[in-house]
Amino acid sequence: MPRGYVWGVYVADDFRARFAKLVDADDFQQFERGWTSNAVDTLEVFPQQSRPRKVYGTSATTGRKGSAVIASTSAALWNGSVREFRIMANDGTADVITVTRRVGERLRRGHL
Amino acid sequence: MSVSTATGLVELFLHPPLGLMRLEPLPNGPYAGLFTITRPRLNVNVDAYGFRYLVQDFPAGYGITPGPGTNYFDRTVVSAALTHQLLDGAIVTSQTGRFNSTAAYLLFNESFPRGVTIETAPGITVNLWWMVRLI
Numbered sequence: 001m002p003r004g005y006v007w008g009v010y011v012a013d014d015f016r017a018r019f020a021k022l023v024d025a026d027d028f029q030q031f032e033r034g035w036t037s038n039a040v041d042t043l044e045v046f047p048q049q050s051r052p053r054k055v056y057g058t059s060a061t062t063g064r065k066g067s068a069v070i071a072s073t074s075a076a077l078w079n080g081s082v083r084e085f086r087i088m089a090n091d092g093t094a095d096v097i098t099v100t101r102r103v104g105e106r107l108r109r110g111h112l
Numbered sequence: 113m114s115v116s117t118a119t120g121l122v123e124l125f126l127h128p129p130l131g132l133m134r135l136e137p138l139p140n141g142p143y144a145g146l147f148t149i150t151r152p153r154l155n156v157n158v159d160a161y162g163f164r165y166l167v168q169d170f171p172a173g174y175g176i177t178p179g180p181g182t183n184y185f186d187r188t189v190v191s192a193a194l195t196h197q198l199l200d201g202a203i204v205t206s207q208t209g210r211f212n213s214t215a216a217y218l219l220f221n222e223s224f225p226r227g228v229t230i231e232t233a234p235g236i237t238v239n240l241w242w243m244v245r246l247i
Contacts, residue, residue: 013173073172102175103186
């Protein structure tokens with residue numbers, strides 16, 4: 001299991017704006033979140049005061065709440081083809097979260 | 113117009129139970145943006161008991177959450193306002209509704225509106241039906 005953070009590509013709703021966003025390295029590896037690293041070093045950083053699209057949910061086993069930033073609208077967690085994602089709990093254990101809610105992005109910066 | 117019983121008079125103004133209504137699709141759909149719909153008959157501008165919508169298209173960025181019977185968006189996707197014309201000619205907004213579900217219906221609290229104004233969120237298209245008497 002990787003440690004630390006990596007830069008991932010965040011694709012805006014309009015598919016034209018792409019930003020670099022710092023992502024937990026474990027989360028980056030979960031394909032259902034939609035992260036890629038293609039040419040990420042050429043992109044601007046995700047604008048401050050913006051809010052990325054997120055899915056929220058609850059663990060069916062522990063009741064723990066969790067959320068995940070979704071890198072693209074085509075990601076499996078966003079289009080509903082996958083409804084569970086893994087998180088690292090604050091006690092160090094892994095937990096599986098079932099999606100109960102999706103909230104779209106809000107970008108604070110004008111973009112084409 | 114004549115009615116044979118008092119019940120008939122009441123039925124003229126109040127909507128029947130849902131099970132005794134049917135859906136009548138509005139032509140030229142789907143609809144998007146800000147628009148007003150009517151269903152005129154004689155001197156009545158909207159001869160219906162309510163309307164129903166179903167979201168047909170939505171942008172991929174809209175957060176959607178599955179729910180029992182319908183799904184829910186993370187924002188309002190359909191707003192509706194009914195207008196009535198008073199005896200002195202004034203036009204008032206008599207009923208409003210804001211919806212974030214993929215499908216819903218609105219029954220009119222007061223009979224015979226002057227019009228039903230609907231606005232959809234950007235990128236949202238809807239199909240519409242009038243809710244009318246079964247017969």
